[in-house]
Amino acid sequence: MVLSLFATGQEKSNVIEVPFAGNSWAAQPAGWETWFRTSRAGNVVVYIKGDGKGGKWTFSLNDEKKSVMLPAGDTGFVKVGEWQLADSGYHALFAGALQTRSVYAYGRANSKEHKKPDAKQTGKQGEGQDEEDEEAAAAAKLSESGIKAYRLEGDALSGENNYVKNNEGNYFYWGRRGPSVHLNYMLPKDFAAEWFYNEVTVPEGEDQVGSYFMANGFGEGYFGMQVNSPTERRVLFSVWSPFHTDDPKLIPDSQKIRMLGKGKDVYTGEFGNEGSGGQSFLRFPWKAGRTYGFLLRGVPNGKGMTTYTAWFRDPEAGGAAVNDGWRMIASFQRPGTNTWLTRLHSFLENFIPETGTLSRQVFFGNQWAADASGKWVQLTSAKFTADNTARIGYRKDYAGGSDGKRFYLKNDGFFDHFTPIGSTFQRAAVGSAPAINLKSLPTGN
The missing domain is CATH 2.60.120 (Jelly Rolls)
Known part of the structure; x- marks a missing residue:
């Protein structure tokens, strides 16, 4: 069952599809991190959906790394591997391209130790810059990743799961800003x-x-x-x-x-x-x-x-x-x-x-x-x-x-x-x- 059909971001299932665009940020070293929250510990199997350009990628979750080669022309879900989540709560899945990609780096390391960005990496570039222009620029940077979505399966997903489900109501923008x-x-x-x-x-x-x-x-x-x-x-x-x-x-x-x-x-x-x-x-x-x-x-x-x-x-x-x-x-x-x-x-x-x-x-x-x-x-x-x-x-x-x-x-x-x-x-x-x-x-x- 594909969860993009559901009405909220707190669905109960052992399979979820996490859109890359509304849940991800560029991160160091040279890659991207995607955040999701589970209410349970347990195993999770990760699949990636790319843009068809292919290339070799490495993924890290809880500091355990796995690599996968995405075939050129394949826009379906490709299995990355299985991880164990020791705790409930938020998890960051890091992705970095090892071949054929030039990845924009921004933000912080793949860790829950939240570091403040360097002054050159963030902030509005000038007074009066249109918020919509910033949103479009951020979307363009995310699209450079070549990742469209993740599918996650496993026992860790059998409770309530939280993530930005889709862009209805412009939530790829509002969700990345975070809750007020x-x-x-x-x-x-x-x-x-x-x-x-x-x-x-x-x-x-x-x-x-x-x-x-x-x-x-x-x-x-x-x-x-x-x-x-x-x-x-x-x-x-x-x-x-x-x-x-x-x-x-x-x-x-x-x-x-x-x-x-x-x-x-x-x-x-x-x-x-x-x-x-x-x-x-x-x-x-x-x-x-x-x-x-x-x-x-x-x-x-x-x-x-x-x-x-x-x-x-x-x-x-x-x-x-x-x-x-x-x-x-x-x-x-x-x-x-x-x-x-x-x-x-x-x-x-x-x-x-x-x-x-x-x-x-x-x-x-x-x-x-x-x-x-x-x-x-x-x-x-x-x-x-x-x-x-x-x-x-x-x-x-x-x-x-x-x-x-x-x-x-x-x-x-x-x-x-x-x-x-x-x-x-x-x-x-x-x-x-x-x-x-x-x-x-x-x-x-």
């Missing part, structure tokens, strides 16, 4: 939040290129910090238009996000591809291991407009005064909206498919919300959720939780243990509300 994970904070009933405060700490070594550590999400937008390339980092604040489109040029003037002000050195413009709206960002060299403050305000005017304003605090720029270190990012007005802040949340995502093999983690702590009177309440409960890549079982390398004082999120890197979606976590309450003078925060121009 979220923390949804629980407000007291009937509490009208005007302010939302959060603190973000990215541990050293977890700041992989392509990471978006989103601190202050709300019903109409998000606010956080990114690793855009080996040499650039940003603080990003975006508000969606109420007009649903992926092309900002199609938004009617009456439904466009209006920029009311911005801080020094902040870029403002429009964004598209995943909804459209107003975007602002500050190029800022934030550092792993340090804690940064994020403050968001949402104020409805009662006439169908809500103004959203974001501030960012650098602890190294602060002095003795209460509001030292805070800087305004931007203020946007959203039409067709009459609401206080809702759906307060944080998330972690990877937006570069080529770094989808690298684990990343972030801590969120000291969450507070305040109403229009300035009354602060702590947010000490959070519900863990994830995107469709996780929910349909194409990737299972996602986690979230609490260390007691802070919440955390983790994704990518093909770690074995995952957090059940829908789990609820608690953190300990702290003694006092944020020391911020809300009436004297910096304004923009």
Whole structure:
């Protein structure tokens, strides 16, 4: 039975067909690694389907190597050999061409010790490079491998198995990015939040290129910090238009996000591809291991407009005064909206498919919300959720939780243990509300 006919990536069978394109990355030394997850240990027999050009290949699984000659003109499945999987969890099958092929090398060795790529090997090549162009380039590199798919058989496949099944919904792209994970904070009933405060700490070594550590999400937008390339980092604040489109040029003037002000050195413009709206960002060299403050305000005017304003605090720029270190990012007005802040949340995502093999983690702590009177309440409960890549079982390398004082999120890197979606976590309450003078925060121009 060919599993490409099934509806999800978590099928129970002792035979699975793993597409190369949605589950593979170029790897060192000079080859490709394909990841799949099993819920059982046991034997696995591997077959390879090539593009018909033939050649001699070597394969490695759990550091045991086997070689096979693919006949020229043969586009069917050819048996490679049998391996024993000692444990359940994620497994990487490495393939390298020994003859007739020139293989592009990228990434890391065939090991679960996840190494950060060299700066020359990854990252967006320039500001404004189209995401679709990057996707096409990555697909072209994968096609150079000459591998179309693997068929895996054996006892190890008799339980639940996880991999990207097909490209319906563009999951060869989304699956290689990896699962996005979220923390949804629980407000007291009937509490009208005007302010939302959060603190973000990215541990050293977890700041992989392509990471978006989103601190202050709300019903109409998000606010956080990114690793855009080996040499650039940003603080990003975006508000969606109420007009649903992926092309900002199609938004009617009456439904466009209006920029009311911005801080020094902040870029403002429009964004598209995943909804459209107003975007602002500050190029800022934030550092792993340090804690940064994020403050968001949402104020409805009662006439169908809500103004959203974001501030960012650098602890190294602060002095003795209460509001030292805070800087305004931007203020946007959203039409067709009459609401206080809702759906307060944080998330972690990877937006570069080529770094989808690298684990990343972030801590969120000291969450507070305040109403229009300035009354602060702590947010000490959070519900863990994830995107469709996780929910349909194409990737299972996602986690979230609490260390007691802070919440955390983790994704990518093909770690074995995952957090059940829908789990609820608690953190300990702290003694006092944020020391911020809300009436004297910096304004923009």
